[in-house]
Amino acid sequence: MPTYLGQNQYGKAENRVVKITRDGTTHHIKDLNVSVSLSGDMDEVHYSGSNANVLPTDTTKNTVFAFAKEHGIESAEQFGIHLARHFVTSQEPIRTARIRIEEYSWERIETPGEDEHSFVRQGQETRLAQITYDGSSWEVVSGLKDLTVMNSTNSEFWGYVKDEYTTLPEAYDRILATEVSSRWRFNWSDDAQQAPDWEESYAQVKRHMLLAFAETYSLSLQQTLYAMGARIIDHRGEIDEVRFSLPNKHHFLVDLKPFGLKNDTADGAVYYAADRPYGLIEATVLRDGCEAKIPVDLTNL
Structure with missing residues (x-):
């Protein structure tokens, strides 16, 4: 064969996740844009079309939402660590997981009453995180x-x-x-x-x-x-x-x-x-x- 497969990855990009945590009448928002990229033993799906080692990208999307519910979102970095560890340790063909996250900030609108559930989107900056895990070591940026x-x-x-x-x-x-x-x-x-x-x-x-x-x-x-x-x-x-x-x-x-x-x-x-x-x-x-x-x-x- 005159060609060979080089570096490759796949996943689900830009999963928009909004998690509301209620502390009585005070609410907290985490608003993320999560992209999952997986790589590993994926030669055969490219060469023959066999999906035997492929975790569907729809599954990665579902995992993002399920983890937001099950584990919560303490921070963009910690959420990405939970996801990366899960994909690498739960699926043998997956050797490396890279999670990229954008976080959008909301500022609480102060009101005369006691309820604290109104917010305005902050326009200062977008927070970013990239977490990469290969089963033994982490790189967090x-x-x-x-x-x-x-x-x-x-x-x-x-x-x-x-x-x-x-x-x-x-x-x-x-x-x-x-x-x-x-x-x-x-x-x-x-x-x-x-x-x-x-x-x-x-x-x-x-x-x-x-x-x-x-x-x-x-x-x-x-x-x-x-x-x-x-x-x-x-x-x-x-x-x-x-x-x-x-x-x-x-x-x-x-x-x-x-x-x-x-x-x-x-x-x-x-x-x-x-x-x-x-x-x-x-x-x-x-x-x-x-x-x-x-x-x-x-x-x-």
């Missing part, structure tokens, strides 16, 4: 996307290379804005280890990320990116690697001279928020001695 942040000052950009095509003026007081896409890899890999508190870890990583963005006097978005990643590594011992993809959401001073108006940062400037093209800054920050494992292209995680 958490993250977020669509977290838009801005510093209205304390940012400069000057001293860069200039050639015959350079028209960008140097900036000594500019807006720095970006839409953060980030993933971070945990050093927890063995059931014998104490697992992190996934909810607390996510909250603290986001907190340190935002504090570093706010507190760094930025001479470049690259400098800010590194400060964000380094602060996370320094403060969160459970994390060995952080990767960022940061589009520079450019804000340019509008030329108001034709209207006889002065427009500078010292006197309440007016900016044009450019949609595209945009600078795209990407990098990984690692704990000393650790190897990079998060893919460069975060869309493939």
Whole structure:
């Protein structure tokens, strides 16, 4: 046979699961988008069409919903761990399970009464998690996307290379804005280890990320990116690697001279928020001695 089967996987993508937990009149929401991907001894189904080793994707969908009911959803990471362990340990042909989860946040609407069951969807960011299990070791990568942040000052950009095509003026007081896409890899890999508190870890990583963005006097978005990643590594011992993809959401001073108006940062400037093209800054920050494992292209995680 002149061809052979390479890497392959299958599963059910984008299972939307909403779990309501009732604590008297106070309700709690977990809203997830769960994708299951399984791989293992699947050669024969590709070569001959035999489904003898195939767990139907409809079954994986049903498992997601059943586990949400039976085990609850403590966190995106813990839910993914339950699922991955089940698929690998319950089906001999399945050697590796990868669970990808997006979590959508809801904020409670405070009302005059005692009932707490009304919510508004938060628009800050989407939480992410990917859990991979091969029967002996774990890899857990958490993250977020669509977290838009801005510093209205304390940012400069000057001293860069200039050639015959350079028209960008140097900036000594500019807006720095970006839409953060980030993933971070945990050093927890063995059931014998104490697992992190996934909810607390996510909250603290986001907190340190935002504090570093706010507190760094930025001479470049690259400098800010590194400060964000380094602060996370320094403060969160459970994390060995952080990767960022940061589009520079450019804000340019509008030329108001034709209207006889002065427009500078010292006197309440007016900016044009450019949609595209945009600078795209990407990098990984690692704990000393650790190897990079998060893919460069975060869309493939």
